[in-house]
Amino acid sequence: MTELLAGWIAHQRWFAGKGRPIDELDIESDVELVPRLRHLILRVRQGDDLDRYQLLLGTGGDTSGRFSHVRIGEGYYDAAHDADLTCVLLDGMAEDRDTGPLRMRHMPGADIDTSLRSLVLGAEQSNTSLVYGETYICKLFRRLIPGVNPELEIVRALAARDAQHIARPYGWIETDLDGVPTTLAITQEFLSTANDGWALALASVRDLYASLTPSASEAGGDFSSESYRLGVATAEIHSELAATFPTSVMEAHEVKQLIEDQRRRLIQMVEEVPELGRHAHVVQEAYQRVADTAYEIPVQRVHGDYHLGQVMRTPTDWIVLDFEGEPGQPLEERRALSSPLRDVAGMLRSFDYAARHLLAGHPRAEELYPRAVEWAELNRSSFLAGYSAGGGRLQAQDAVLLRALEMMKAVYEVGYEARNRPTWLPIPMAAFQAER
Numbered sequence: 204m205t206e207l208l209a210g211w212i213a214h215q216r217w218f219a220g221k222g223r224p225i226d227e228l229d230i231e232s233d234v235e236l237v238p239r240l241r242h243l244i245l246r247v248r249q250g251d252d253l254d255r256y257q258l259l260l261g262t263g264g265d266t267s268g269r270f271s272h273v274r275i276g277e278g279y280y281d282a283a284h285d286a287d288l289t290c291v292l293l294d295g296m297a298e299d300r301d302t303g304p305l306r307m308r309h310m311p312g313a314d315i316d317t318s319l320r321s322l323v324l325g326a327e328q329s330n331t332s333l334v335y336g337e338t339y340i341c342k343l344f345r346r347l348i349p350g351v352n353p354e355l356e357i358v359r360a361l362a363a364r365d366a367q368h369i370a371r372p373y374g375w376i377e378t379d380l381d382g383v384p385t386t387l388a389i390t391q392e393f394l395s396t397a398n399d400g401w402a403l404a405l406a407s408v409r410d411l412y413a414s415l416t417p418s419a420s421e422a423g424g425d426f427s428s429e430s431y432r433l434g435v436a437t438a439e440i441h442s443e444l445a446a447t448f449p450t451s452v453m454e455a456h457e458v459k460q461l462i463e464d465q466r467r468r469l470i471q472m473v474e475e476v477p478e479l480g481r482h483a484h485v486v487q488e489a490y491q492r493v494a495d496t497a498y499e500i501p502v503q504r505v506h507g508d509y510h511l512g513q514v515m516r517t518p519t520d521w522i523v524l525d526f527e528g529e530p531g532q533p534l535e536e537r538r539a540l541s542s543p544l545r546d547v548a549g550m551l552r553s554f555d556y557a558a559r560h561l562l563a564g565h566p567r568a569e570e571l572y573p574r575a576v577e578w579a580e581l582n583r584s585s586f587l588a589g590y591s592a593g594g595g596r597l598q599a600q601d602a603v604l605l606r607a608l609e610m611m612k613a614v615y616e617v618g619y620e621a622r623n624r625p626t627w628l629p630i631p632m633a634a635f636q637a638e639r
C-alpha cells in the first residue's frame with residue numbers, strides 16, 4: 204500500500220516535493236470515516252525533509268470506470284472526488300462529531316445544510332476544495348503543518364467582528380499532530396456569483412491585445428477602476444487585521460536581520476535555479492537600499508501570499524481568500540507580523556504576471572510587449588491609489604521597502620515556477636529587468 208501511495212502522491216499538483224525522490228512513506232494515521240472511506244495522514248521523507256499530507260482514501264471503488272481519473276491503485280482512489288462519501292464531512296461538522304482523533308466542528312450559530320453534494324473545484328492548486336451545492340466550499344489542506352491554520356485563525360476572528368471582504372466561515376475539521384490542534388479543513392461560504400481577480404484581469408488584458416485602441420485606459424476591458432477598488436478593499440482588510448491582532452514596529456536592527464535572511468534565501472534560490480544568478484545583483488541592490496535606510500517599519504498580521512487568484516469580485520464587493528501565507532513556509536513564519544506592504548507588493552507582482560503571461564509563445568509578442576507594460580503600470584498605480592484612499596499607509600519613504608518586497612516576492616516566485624510550472628519561469632525573471 205505505501206509503495207502505491209508513494210507512486211501516486213509524487214504526481215499530485217499539491218505535492219510540495221515534486222522532482223525529488225521519495226525515500227520513505229508511512230501511514231501515520233488511518234481512520235475509517237464511514238465504510239469504504241478512510242482518512243489517512245501520510246508521512247513522506249525526502250532526504251532530510253519530512254512532510255505530512257492528508258488523503259481521503261476510497262476503497263472498493265470502480266477504478267477502471269467512474270474513478271479511473273483519480274485512481275491510486277486497483278479499487279483505491281482519491282475519495283475527495285466521490286460525492287457519495289464526502290457528505291460525511293458536512294454531516295460531521297454540522298453535528299460537531301468526533302471520529303477517532305478527528306474533530307469536526309461548526310461555527311457558533313452556523314446552520315449547515317447537510318443535503319448538499321460536493322464537486323471538486325477544477326482549479327486544484329496547493330490544496331483541494333470541495334464545493335457543496337452552490338453554498339459551501341470546504342478546503343482540504345493537503346500538506347499538513349502542525350498548528351491552527353492561519354486561514355481559519357484569521358477568518359474566524361474577522362468574522363466575529365463582522366468584517367467586510369471575507370468569505371463567511373461555517374466549520375472546520377482538526378486533529379492533533381505533535382500534540383497540537385492542527386487544522387485539516389475549513390468550510391466557508393461559496394461565492395457562487397463571483398469571479399476571481401485573475402480571470403477578470405486576464406479578460407481585460409485579452410481585450411487590450413485584441414483591440415485597436417492605442418492605450419490600456421481606452422480599451423473596453425479597462426480594469427483600472429477594479430484595481431482601484433481592490434486597493435481600497437486591501438487597505439480595509441489591513442486595517443481590520445490591525446484592529447483584531449497585535450501590531451508592532453520592526454526596529455532598524457530587526458530590519459537588517461530581515462534583509463540578511465532574505466539574502467540567504469536568495470543565495471539558496473540561486474543554487475536551486477542557477478539562471479537567477481544573472482539577476483542577483485539587482486535584488487541585492489534593492490535589499491541594500493532598505494538596509495541603508497534603517498527606518499522603523501510598522502508590522503501586523505497580513506495575508507502573506509496576496510495575488511489576483513486570491514481575491515474574488517462579487518457583484519458588490521472584493522472578497523479576500525486564503526489567508527494562509529506562502530504554502531511551504533513554517534507556521535511561525537506565516538503567522539509572523541509583517542509590513543502590510545508585503546501584500547501590496549504581492550498584488551503589484553500579480554499585475555505584472557497578468558500582463559505578461561499571455562505573451563509567452565504569442566506570435567505578436569514583441570509588438571504587444573509595450574501594451575503589456577502599459578497595462579501593468581496603469582493597474583499597479585490604480586491599485587496603489589486605491590490603497591492610499593482606503594487608508595493604507597504609503598509614504599514617500601515606503602517606495603524603497605516596496606521595491607525590496609517586490610524583489611522578495613519575485614525570488615519566491617522563481618522557486619515556485621521552477622518547481623511547479625517551469626514554462627512560466629520567464630515571468631518572475633522579467634521582474635529583475637524592469638526599472639521602476
Ligand SMILES: Nc1ncnc2c1ncn2[C@@H]1O[C@H](COP(=O)(O)OP(=O)(O)O)[C@@H](O)[C@H]1O
Binds near residue numbers: 326394397525
Ligand atoms: N469562498 C469561495 N467562493 C468561491 N470560489 C472560491 C472560494 N474560495 C476559493 N475559491 C476558488 O478556488 C480557487 C483556489 O482557492 P484558494 O483558497 O486560493 O486555494 P489554494 O490554497 O489551493 O490556492 C480560487 O482562486 C477561487 O477560484
Ligand SMILES: O=P(O)(O)O[C@H]1O[C@H](CO)[C@@H](O[C@H]2O[C@H](CO)[C@@H](O)[C@H](O)[C@H]2O)[C@H](O)[C@H]1O
Binds near residue numbers: 328401510511529556
Ligand atoms: O494560490 P496559492 O496559495 O496556491 O499560491 C501559489 O500559487 C500561485 C499560482 O497559482 C502563485 O502565484 C503566482 O502566479 C499567479 C498566477 O497564477 C500570479 O497572479 C501571482 O502573482 C504569482 O505569485 C503563488 O505565488 C503561490 O504561492
